[in-house]
Amino acid sequence: MGQIGRPLRRKEDARFLTGAGQYVADAAARLGAVHMRILRSPHGAALIRAIDTGAARALPGVLDVITGADLEKIGIGGLPCAWPVISRDGSAMIHPPHPVLAVDRVLHVGDPLAAVVAETEAQADAAVEAIEVDYAPLPCQTDLATALDPGAARVRAELPHNRCFDWDLGDAAAVDAALAASPRVVTLDLIQNRVNASPMETRGTLGVYDRGHGDYTLWTSSQNPHSIRVTLSAATLKVPEEKLRVISPDVGGGFGMKIYHYAEEVLVLVAAKRTGRPVRWIASRLEAFQADTYARDHVTTVSLGLDEDGRFRAMKVHTLANMGAYLSTFAPSIPTFFYANPFPGPYALRDVYVHVEGVFTNTTPVDAYRGAGRPEATYVMERIVETAARELGMDPFEIRRMNAIPPEAIPYRTPFLWTYDSGDLPALMDLARAAADLEGYADRKAASAAKGLRRGMGVAFYMEACGMGPSKLLIEAGLGGGQFEVATVRVGPTGGIMVLTGSHSHGQGHETAFAQIVADKTGIDPALIEIVHGDTAKVPYGVGTYGSRSLSVGGSALAVTTDKVVTKMTRIAAHMLGTTPGEVDLADGIFRMRATNRSLTFAEVAGRAYAPVDYPPGMEPGIDETTYYDPEAFTFPYGCHIVEVEIDTDTGTTKVDRYLAVDDFGRIVNPLIVEGQIHGGAAQAIGQACMELCRYDPESGQLLTGSFMDYAMPRATDVPPVELVSMETLCTTNPLGAKGCGEASAIAGPAAVINAIADALHDLGVRHVDMPATPERVWRAIVSAGLNRP
Numbered sequence: 001m002g003q004i005g006r007p008l009r010r011k012e013d014a015r016f017l018t019g020a021g022q023y024v025a026d027a028a029a030r031l032g033a034v035h036m037r038i039l040r041s042p043h044g045a046a047l048i049r050a051i052d053t054g055a056a057r058a059l060p061g062v063l064d065v066i067t068g069a070d071l072e073k074i075g076i077g078g079l080p081c082a083w084p085v086i087s088r089d090g091s092a093m094i095h096p097p098h099p100v101l102a103v104d105r106v107l108h109v110g111d112p113l114a115a116v117v118a119e120t121e122a123q124a125d126a127a128v129e130a131i132e133v134d135y136a137p138l139p140c141q142t143d144l145a146t147a148l149d150p151g152a153a154r155v156r157a158e159l160p161h162n163r164c165f166d167w168d169l170g171d172a173a174a175v176d177a178a179l180a181a182s183p184r185v186v187t188l189d190l191i192q193n194r195v196n197a198s199p200m201e202t203r204g205t206l207g208v209y210d211r212g213h214g215d216y217t218l219w220t221s222s223q224n225p226h227s228i229r230v231t232l233s234a235a236t237l238k239v240p241e242e243k244l245r246v247i248s249p250d251v252g253g254g255f256g257m258k259i260y261h262y263a264e265e266v267l268v269l270v271a272a273k274r275t276g277r278p279v280r281w282i283a284s285r286l287e288a289f290q291a292d293t294y295a296r297d298h299v300t301t302v303s304l305g306l307d308e309d310g311r312f313r314a315m316k317v318h319t320l321a322n323m324g325a326y327l328s329t330f331a332p333s334i335p336t337f338f339y340a341n342p343f344p345g346p347y348a349l350r351d352v353y354v355h356v357e358g359v360f361t362n363t364t365p366v367d368a369y370r371g372a373g374r375p376e377a378t379y380v381m382e383r384i385v386e387t388a389a390r391e392l393g394m395d396p397f398e399i400r401r402m403n404a405i406p407p408e409a410i411p412y413r414t415p416f417l418w419t420y421d422s423g424d425l426p427a428l429m430d431l432a433r434a435a436a437d438l439e440g441y442a443d444r445k446a447a448s449a450a451k452g453l454r455r456g457m458g459v460a461f462y463m464e465a466c467g468m469g470p471s472k473l474l475i476e477a478g479l480g481g482g483q484f485e486v487a488t489v490r491v492g493p494t495g496g497i498m499v500l501t502g503s504h505s506h507g508q509g510h511e512t513a514f515a516q517i518v519a520d521k522t523g524i525d526p527a528l529i530e531i532v533h534g535d536t537a538k539v540p541y542g543v544g545t546y547g548s549r550s551l552s553v554g555g556s557a558l559a560v561t562t563d564k565v566v567t568k569m570t571r572i573a574a575h576m577l578g579t580t581p582g583e584v585d586l587a588d589g590i591f592r593m594r595a596t597n598r599s600l601t602f603a604e605v606a607g608r609a610y611a612p613v614d615y616p617p618g619m620e621p622g623i624d625e626t627t628y629y630d631p632e633a634f635t636f637p638y639g640c641h642i643v644e645v646e647i648d649t650d651t652g653t654t655k656v657d658r659y660l661a662v663d664d665f666g667r668i669v670n671p672l673i674v675e676g677q678i679h680g681g682a683a684q685a686i687g688q689a690c691m692e693l694c695r696y697d698p699e700s701g702q703l704l705t706g707s708f709m710d711y712a713m714p715r716a717t718d719v720p721p722v723e724l725v726s727m728e729t730l731c732t733t734n735p736l737g738a739k740g741c742g743e744a745s746a747i748a749g750p751a752a753v754i755n756a757i758a759d760a761l762h763d764l765g766v767r768h769v770d771m772p773a774t775p776e777r778v779w780r781a782i783v784s785a786g787l788n789r790p
């Protein structure tokens with residue numbers, strides 16, 4: 001029986017649900033690791049006049065205290081920014097240093113400036129408190145909207161302004177002319193709220209140093225162990241790569257925030273060498289809010305030109321994008337390459353111009369988070385389309401359908417980088433409209449009104465670019481190295497199968513879905529196929545997991561490798577059966593010779609590969625195949641998400657009452673896993689749209705949302721049952737036909753929720769509510785609209 005398409009339960013969940021998962025903290029406990037704590041800046045900006053560690057070093061149990069000056073003496077490098085961009089005048093972006101520990105100044109609350117190692121966590125905490133620092137506080141600039149104003153405080157004293165880069169994409173003059181010629185122009189100011197990924201497992205690192213061999217081993221809760229090894233070797237620790245082993249064991253959620261190279265990964269290794277002990281650091285939730293990368297954080301103005309009948313003619317976008325105080329590993333690429341290139345999404349619009357200014361502020365660095373630029377672009381696109389539909393008095397489904405790329409135009413080259421290879425966008429819109437049950441909406445609205453609530457429906461139509469590749473395209477665009485993926489399939493002498501994959505799993509269900517791919521081609525029970533990932537000593541190389549690339553890139557690498565294995569085993573089986581490979585078929589784990597009753601089991605053929613007494617001439621023994629798969633192109637899932645909300649106008653309280661996701665993800669390997677991905681993304685979308693917001697005090701730079709008491713997260717009661725409808729058109733640029741699904745809801749959901757809120761409040765005069773649409777913001781929008789009426 002074929003395994004692709006079956007809703008198998010995730011086999012990894014058995015250990016997670018019974019507490020048998022193995023995380024960084026578990027490895028630290030097994031090795032008896034000592035504890036590291038970090039001294040972090042209490043100031044948004046300050047000079048460091050002096051650091052006195054004497055009292056801390058003298059406390060019981062303290063093994064080491066490390067400062068930035070100590071790291072400079074041993075030649076530790078700064079944290080890298082791997083994806084630079086070029087400004088529109090041809091100049092390079094400004095790339096200031098990002099030290100592992102601050103030396104002469106701190107630039108945001110939580111900026112690390114010393115590390116303490118002690119026998120116990122309590123002793124380490126006490127030592128951190130005993131370090132005396134002479135600070136000279138400086139003015140802060142935490143507000144993005146005013147960061148480029150002439151009077152703004154300078155975040156980086158060595159720079160004359162707070163601009164990191166001034167980047168654009170498209171023909172500004174042509175778009176301005178097209179807007180000027182448009183019969184209707186709709187303009188909207190938007191804010192993308194700053195959010196924190198907040199995975200269940202906070203970041204953790206464990207460092208071990210082998211004095212006998214000079215080898216380092218790092219356990220880290222990361223999505224990309226191989227890239228962490230590369231950056232440790234090339235940029236920070238500066239030791240040969242073969243002396244570094246990086247292990248990312250079970251990881252309790254990442255969402256993009258665990259891609260990057262962080263200071264603590266360097267510090268535990270330095271400390272392990274200095275103390276001769278395994279050293280662990282596990283972030284508290286406060287540290288996670290202070291030191292993890294944040295996401296989104298844009299201020300945008302968008303204008304859309306239309307004909308009177310609603311046809312799109314031109315669009316212009318200007319965005320201020322917060323970089324924080326330092327440049328995180330991939331930070332500049334998120335609001336440029338990954339934000340601008342997806343415009344105009346699913347629409348047949350050619351005249352588009354996107355202008356982005358990257359801005360430094362005295363805040364934690366900003367980088368990718370589930371969707372990484374695509375949610376921001378979709379929010380801009382779908383809010384302006386919805387607003388245009390309102391102002392032109394058009395049906396929100398129809399304006400989208402009439403502007404959608406027609407199926408006969410696919411393959412379709414967008415105004416910028418992409419070529420959409422597959423899909424039927426109008427058909428999906430029709431499917432979404434039918435699934436939305438528009439005929440029953442009036443009754444649902446009346447039922448809400450009977451409870452004293454206003455009901456609204458919001459639509460978000462998206463086209464996503466994911467599954468990064470090919471490498472040549474990205475290298476030419478200045479966006480780092482190869483974006484291939486690596487897979488190895490080993491068949492043992494008794495027929496057991498081990499898969500080594502460079503794709504890291506931190507909740508996606510790889511151990512099940514990848515086993516299904518191999519099982520589909522070999523006929524072996526998926527439960528008997530072992531999936532290995534997250535260890536640079538076991539997996540030769542890997543690029544990691546992000547951008548919904550696991551199935552389309554990592555899975556394709558695995559499919560190609562499994563085909564190599566089947567080809568070799570078929571040759572062996574044919575030789576054993578005395579026939580040619582073309583006369584042998586593999587099904588259900590049995591090699592059968594056509595037109596006969598002769599057959600061999602998978603294990604029998606595997607056994608012959610390791611006992612080659614009678615073997616095909618010229619063939620090497622063993623079955624161990626590897627593929628470095630470089631994708632032909634990005635993949636392009638698309639869909640329409642529809643949300644219905646109920647709003648209490650007396651309090652501003654908003655309830656998401658219905659969430660419908662209609663998507664085309666190409667070939668689906670495991671529908672149950674896809675359903676889980678859509679549910680999780682919907683929860684995060686609702687969180688961003690309705691409640692999540694990081695805030696800093698504008699004067700002191702203090703983090704005001706440093707715990708879940710102040711940073712609101714969605715609960716189960718905030719997320720309705722998510723309805724899924726699938727349409728399947730296969731991707732033509734990878735062997736699986738898969739497009740990716742992991743970020744879809746996070747991309748479409750925020751716009752759908754805010755569109756629903758705007759719809760519910762439209763006849764009260766409310767045109768827009770910025771995210772997060774908290775009860776207070778919704779209530780104030782209602783009151784303000786009433787006050788402003790003539």
